[in-house]
Amino acid sequence: MTIWHPSDDGHADLSDHDTFTRGVPHNTFARLRREDPMAWCEGGQFRGYWSMTRHEDIMQHNRNTELLSSARGIRMEDQTYEEYVARRTFQETDPPEHTRTRIRVGKAFSKPVIDRQSEVVRGLCCRILDTALEQEEFDAAALISRQLPMRMLGQILGIPKQDLDWLVTKGDELIANTDPEYTDHILDRDDTQAYRFMPFRSPAGADLFRYAKRLMEERRTRGEGGGVLDLILEPDDGDNVISDVEFRNFFCLLVAAGNDTTRYTISAAIHALACRPELLEQLKRGDDAIWRTAPDEFIRWASPTMHFRRTATRDFELHGKRIREGDKVVYWFVSANRDETRFDRPFDIDLSRSPNPHLAFGQGGPHICLGMWLARMETRILLQELVRRTARLELAGDIEYLRSNFVGGIKRLPVRVIPETPST
Numbered sequence: 174m175t176i177w178h179p180s181d182d183g184h185a186d187l188s189d190h191d192t193f194t195r196g197v198p199h200n201t202f203a204r205l206r207r208e209d210p211m212a213w214c215e216g217g218q219f220r221g222y223w224s225m226t227r228h229e230d231i232m233q234h235n236r237n238t239e240l241l242s243s244a245r246g247i248r249m250e251d252q253t254y255e256e257y258v259a260r261r262t263f264q265e266t267d268p269p270e271h272t273r274t275r276i277r278v279g280k281a282f283s284k285p286v287i288d289r290q291s292e293v294v295r296g297l298c299c300r301i302l303d304t305a306l307e308q309e310e311f312d313a314a315a316l317i318s319r320q321l322p323m324r325m326l327g328q329i330l331g332i333p334k335q336d337l338d339w340l341v342t343k344g345d346e347l348i349a350n351t352d353p354e355y356t357d358h359i360l361d362r363d364d365t366q367a368y369r370f371m372p373f374r375s376p377a378g379a380d381l382f383r384y385a386k387r388l389m390e391e392r393r394t395r396g397e398g399g400g401v402l403d404l405i406l407e408p409d410d411g412d413n414v415i416s417d418v419e420f421r422n423f424f425c426l427l428v429a430a431g432n433d434t435t436r437y438t439i440s441a442a443i444h445a446l447a448c449r450p451e452l453l454e455q456l457k458r459g460d461d462a463i464w465r466t467a468p469d470e471f472i473r474w475a476s477p478t479m480h481f482r483r484t485a486t487r488d489f490e491l492h493g494k495r496i497r498e499g500d501k502v503v504y505w506f507v508s509a510n511r512d513e514t515r516f517d518r519p520f521d522i523d524l525s526r527s528p529n530p531h532l533a534f535g536q537g538g539p540h541i542c543l544g545m546w547l548a549r550m551e552t553r554i555l556l557q558e559l560v561r562r563t564a565r566l567e568l569a570g571d572i573e574y575l576r577s578n579f580v581g582g583i584k585r586l587p588v589r590v591i592p593e594t595p596s597t
């Protein structure tokens with residue numbers, strides 16, 4: 174049984190953001206996996222690209238940064254070398270440069286460090302849910318899903334609480350820059366040439382640059398240490414320090430990427446619980462084992478970062494296709510996570526699925542998500558606290574999806590919650 178099965182004819186235009194306002198076109202991805210796993214796609218306003226849709230192919234090639242490089246951009250759009258240099262984060266670099274930056278910041282996101290945040294996360298979840306559940310009907314995407322990553326972002330980065338809502342709004346303008354609900358400068362509809370040196374070609378990048386510059390100056394003046402931002406300001410073993418441009422781009426990445434994975438996973442999980450009451454009951458009856466596997470299954474199901482793009486550094490062949498040097502190759506993680514050859518019943522949610530080799534965090538290569546341990550923890554604890562408080566969960570209206578082929582998720586999720594009766 175499927176919960177989320179949009180009606181597409183198997184030939185959806187993957188370059189068109191409007192395609193995804195009806196949900197992920199899974200029929201199209203299934204056809205491509207069967208018939209054309211390395212398919213040439215017209216790029217709409219951009220140059221065309223190759224769509225890689227099978228799990229095995231993405232796992233294999235994601236490791237090969239020498240053949241398929243991140244150092245020419247990670248989204249479908251075309252950019253000049255000058256634009257790339259101005260906007261790049263360490264996501265848009267290859268080893269060894271990527272490795273050096275990752276070593277510098279990675280320890281702040283390691284599992285032992287994140288595990289120490291569990292009580293902070295639980296406290297945030299309890300306050301968020303207590304506020305949301307004061308109403309019987311509400312938009313869970315707004316009152317729950319958006320709230321937790323935003324508040325946790327402030328904890329990790331040491332940012333004043335009063336700035337958080339503004340920062341997440343700016344992050345939405347960046348990463349959801351194709352949805353008119355979130356931005357006045359829509360990437361595929363408006364002239365964004367004036368912002369070509371800004372992240373995601375968005376004027377929000379300029380706002381975040383100014384904020385990051387002020388934040389960096391304050392941190393350097395105070396000379397504090399220990400936080401994520403302070404760690405990346407420290408000199409490395411070679412006594413090199415991060416440049417102003419590198420810092421501001423990394424800060425924009427944290428604001429955008431630190432929000433979307435958990436936010437849209439939580440929305441997908443709440444939607445699933447509302448559509449399939451038996452999942453809620455499984456979580457209520459389950460022991461610790463189910464809470465070790467359920468978060469990754471909801472993350473697989475959501476697949477919020479639907480693709481990343483790479484660029485071929487030389488000619489090569491795959492599935493009878495000749496890929497040329499300079500061609501764009503798009504890894505469709507959202508397709509790989511429904512690959513029938515890798516997952517048993519991929520369109521079902523199996524809360525005990527183990528192993529679960531999903532690619533939602535970009536597994537298999539050097540660019541695996543820094544925040545994966547935090548995303549897992551936030552998802553697990555939020556759902557634990559929600560399940561504990563909830564007797565029944567229902568949809569209370571139509572859901573709405575983000576207009577984006579890059580970040581996929583439910584942006585509006587009206588629900589009705591019947592609270593659990595307190596035990597006496």
